[in-house]
Amino acid sequence: MNTTTTSNEFLSEMSLLMGLPQGGATALQDSSAFWGPGGLLCRLQMQHDGAVTAVRPQVLLPMLARELAGLRVEQMMAMQQAVMLEYGWMLGLSSEGMLQLSPLKWIEQPSDAVAALDLGHAVGMQALESLFVDEDEETDDGAELDAAKLSPNVGSFSDLADEFDMPWDEAGSARAKRPTLH
Template structure:
């Protein structure tokens, strides 16, 4: 965890503060945490919380949420779900055992999380189709 903290630009001694249930701020400002899988080598599964709850969505917003979920899962291997805090949460399906790859995944989840927020807040008719988030 100290190597991951170093990759994230945090003090090495903050490594244990990255492990769930602790939250830290990711590069795009989203609340993040990693789940630790003990082993040799240990692995982490990163996640980011989006500042929006599923209860805020209704009607066509729910259809848009499901379309986004399908895209993120199918194209990126990330699962859009609800966090224990009641917020939308983006979670990696893969366990990552390299600190550089884990830091890269945390960067990715922050960027994708921000794209999801924009997609859910904007009335984007493209989300009714099977297209990537960047189109």
């Protein structure tokens, strides 16, 4: 069995599971962008290893990384940590400079790849909600990330902070300040 046949079968099954019309597998070709669940732009990175085809779904968020500044950078980093710890996904940068979510592991089953696209969409929508502020709210330049929305096992933004950077310990006592490097 050649890898093209295996890839086509994999993509055809994904297309069927996603409810795409007949011939929809061509829209899922390696590195071709397509509209995924909920209207986010997606693409599949493919890997062929003998008779096994595996994919790594990529969910592109409609936000350029260069648009992030101030507190939003901190929120994005906390979000990246929560997404990685809870789901094994990476919030990173696409080749177009957009924020992108993708699993760290390759997925070998079409049904698992479709489920991963659904998960990526849900996490992506939460990420966008966390990074954009209602115009009615008064904040510096971003809303505080509620990591509990991403995962019930992860607490608020302050819970995600590295203890070394926290100016107090668990008992509330002040810690020595981090040295300033010049």
